[in-house]
Amino acid sequence: MAEGESKNFIEEIIENDLEKGVVKEVVTRFPPEPNGYLHLGHAKAICLNFGLAEEYGGKCNLRFDDTNPLKEDASYVDAIKKDIEWLGFSWDKEVYGSDYFDYMYECAEALIKKGLAFVDDLTAEQMREYRGTLTEPGKESPYRERSVEENLDLFRRMRAGEFEDGEKILRAKIDMSSPNLNMRDPAVFRVVKSPHHRTGDKWAIYPMYDFAHPLEDAFEGVTHSVCTMEFEDHRPLYDWVVQNCDCKNVPRQYEFARLNLSNTVMSKRYLKKLVDEGVVSGWDDPRMPTLSGVRRRGYTPEAIRDFCERIGVAKAVSEVDVRLLEHCVREDLNAHAPRVMAVLRPLKLTIENYPDNETEMLTAEDLPGGESRHGVPFSKHLYIERDDFMEERPNNKYFRLYVGGEVRLKNAYIIKCERAVKDADGNVAEVVCSYDKTTKSGGENSGKKVKGTLHWVDANTAVRAQVRLFDYLFLEQEDGSYVTNENSMVVLDPVLLEPHIKTAKKGDRFQFMRQGYFAIDPVDSTGDKLVFNQIVSLKDSFAKQVLKGN
Numbered sequence: 001m002a003e004g005e006s007k008n009f010i011e012e013i014i015e016n017d018l019e020k021g022v023v024k025e026v027v028t029r030f031p032p033e034p035n036g037y038l039h040l041g042h043a044k045a046i047c048l049n050f051g052l053a054e055e056y057g058g059k060c061n062l063r064f065d066d067t068n069p070l071k072e073d074a075s076y077v078d079a080i081k082k083d084i085e086w087l088g089f090s091w092d093k094e095v096y097g098s099d100y101f102d103y104m105y106e107c108a109e110a111l112i113k114k115g116l117a118f119v120d121d122l123t124a125e126q127m128r129e130y131r132g133t134l135t136e137p138g139k140e141s142p143y144r145e146r147s148v149e150e151n152l153d154l155f156r157r158m159r160a161g162e163f164e165d166g167e168k169i170l171r172a173k174i175d176m177s178s179p180n181l182n183m184r185d186p187a188v189f190r191v192v193k194s195p196h197h198r199t200g201d202k203w204a205i206y207p208m209y210d211f212a213h214p215l216e217d218a219f220e221g222v223t224h225s226v227c228t229m230e231f232e233d234h235r236p237l238y239d240w241v242v243q244n245c246d247c248k249n250v251p252r253q254y255e256f257a258r259l260n261l262s263n264t265v266m267s268k269r270y271l272k273k274l275v276d277e278g279v280v281s282g283w284d285d286p287r288m289p290t291l292s293g294v295r296r297r298g299y300t301p302e303a304i305r306d307f308c309e310r311i312g313v314a315k316a317v318s319e320v321d322v323r324l325l326e327h328c329v330r331e332d333l334n335a336h337a338p339r340v341m342a343v344l345r346p347l348k349l350t351i352e353n354y355p356d357n358e359t360e361m362l363t364a365e366d367l368p369g370g371e372s373r374h375g376v377p378f379s380k381h382l383y384i385e386r387d388d389f390m391e392e393r394p395n396n397k398y399f400r401l402y403v404g405g406e407v408r409l410k411n412a413y414i415i416k417c418e419r420a421v422k423d424a425d426g427n428v429a430e431v432v433c434s435y436d437k438t439t440k441s442g443g444e445n446s447g448k449k450v451k452g453t454l455h456w457v458d459a460n461t462a463v464r465a466q467v468r469l470f471d472y473l474f475l476e477q478e479d480g481s482y483v484t485n486e487n488s489m490v491v492l493d494p495v496l497l498e499p500h501i502k503t504a505k506k507g508d509r510f511q512f513m514r515q516g517y518f519a520i521d522p523v524d525s526t527g528d529k530l531v532f533n534q535i536v537s538l539k540d541s542f543a544k545q546v547l548k549g550n
């Protein structure tokens with residue numbers, strides 16, 4: 001964060017802690033559960049946790065919260081690491097919740113010995129009934145007063161695999177009449193007879209999140225454990241665990257508002273369903289709000305970090321307009337993406353007074369006003385955008401091409417449309433033009449003014465490619481729920497590009513002049529055929545309407 005900008009509430013807490021000597025070094029962690037791919041919401045938590053460590057010269061661990069063997073998988077671990085590195089962060093230690101199962105088990109035995117945990121035989125359904133509600137206190141389990149010896153014996157037998165899933169559970173003994181439901185004898189360890197992606201068959205019992213998380217933080221010396229607001233009510237339990245397990249390091253939990261984006265669903269469970277049902281091509285489908293999806297689409301990590309910086313960190317939950325993210329992407333690409341000409345819906349254009357069999361090399365700036373340039377071939381046979389031509393001028397605000405009208409071809413000449421040639425169905429198949437040789441861009445007479453400038457490509461040297469245009473993957477219904485947008489992708493094939501594009505590599509990003517920003521799809525492009533994903537359109541309605549308040 002730049003000097004002089006206001007601090008968020010977590011930065012204020014940290015600065016106060018450092019000043020008072022409560023902590024010497026800031027240690028944070030980013031704790032994904034390896035049960036899916038990271039999404040844009042995670043980017044906020046990543047920027048926050050890694051950003052705080054960077055800002056205060058501390059450390060941030062990457063911790064895989066893998067305490068639920070039923071949903072987790074090693075394949076997600078690699079994808080998560082790749083995404084964090086792509087965002088531009090590096091972690092101090094790579095750790096796994098499962099690394100601490102032995103310690104956690106010992107902590108649980110210690111709680112039993114202190115009379116602070118007991119083995120319960122109630123079924124899940126009975127436990128729910130006994131739990132009470134927000135307005136009614138809960139009822140104590142009939143198994144709550146088992147002796148320490150009996151509890152230890154049963155817990156050890158749980159570990160040994162003598163009981164089936166749900167048959168027994170270890171619970172903390174706290175307070176069934178607490179107004180906070182999380183404190184009503186919460187579960188600590190449960191039986192799950194399922195192999196784990198790291199510990200294999202070693203365990204038949206697994207710790208619950210609310211028990212595991214504070215212990216992991218404490219074991220690692222985390223000082224500031226930041227999580228989303230849903231965990232605010234869990235904080236008393238977090239503190240209870242740290243205190244009663246006699247942890248040497250005392251981490252503190254702080255909650256911030258999760259990122260919600262308009263037109264976007266960010267729940268791994270929901271996104272996994274789209275993948276499993278084949279609604280999208282995979283977790284990295286360019287329409288997905290996953291980090292792998294937006295990376296493939298062409299978003300830059302710089303733009304995502306800029307976005308996270310701009311939305312800030314606060315406690316009030318709100319929805320951020322997805323157009324702010326697009327604005328950040330557009331701003332970054334506008335500064336860095338080379339310009340090329342691409343004709344998405346080609347219409348043949350012939351310059352009748354241009355010499356046959358001649359091709360001249362014109363030059364084009366890679367970036368407006370920049371030094372670097374590339375060559376663009378020009379000849380008698382060109383293509384322009386079908387949308388850039390109408391036989392008759394519809395009104396006096398129309399500055400594109402029409403019969404009798406003049407336009408400049410970008411980086412080339414001013415041309416005049418002489419006539420349109422139609423096919424058997426009466427559709428315009430070709431426009432025939434004449435050019436004025438003296439109007440070459442950058443030449444003596446290039447000062448001649450016409451209102452419209454069109455992009456174009458040379459027919460002989462054009463490169464054929466596929467372009468995918470995207471709309472939002474999710475449509476919000478009146479009741480606030482989402483359905484998937486069946487028209488979220490339009491494929492244009494073939495589109496025509498200037499030959500300069502042959503030097504591009506997978507993943508490269510371009511501005512197609514007058515069209516938008518596009519990136520070469522790294523998965524579907526082949527040596528013979530490039531496939532482009534639309535990253536974002538050129539038009540920035542958000543900057544106009546929201547940022548400038550018009």
Ligand code: ATP
Nearest residue numbers: 031032033041042044045227228258259266267268
């Ligand atoms: P989901 O609900 O999408 O499955 P999750 O919270 O279960 O997400 P985790 O892997 O447990 O996913 O999350 C890792 C970290 O990322 C947690 O600290 C969590 O609070 C944070 N996080 C998840 N979603 C968001 C979000 N939308 N905004 C900010 N932080 C988030």
Ligand code: MG
Nearest residue numbers: 032033035268
């Ligand atoms: Mg989760």
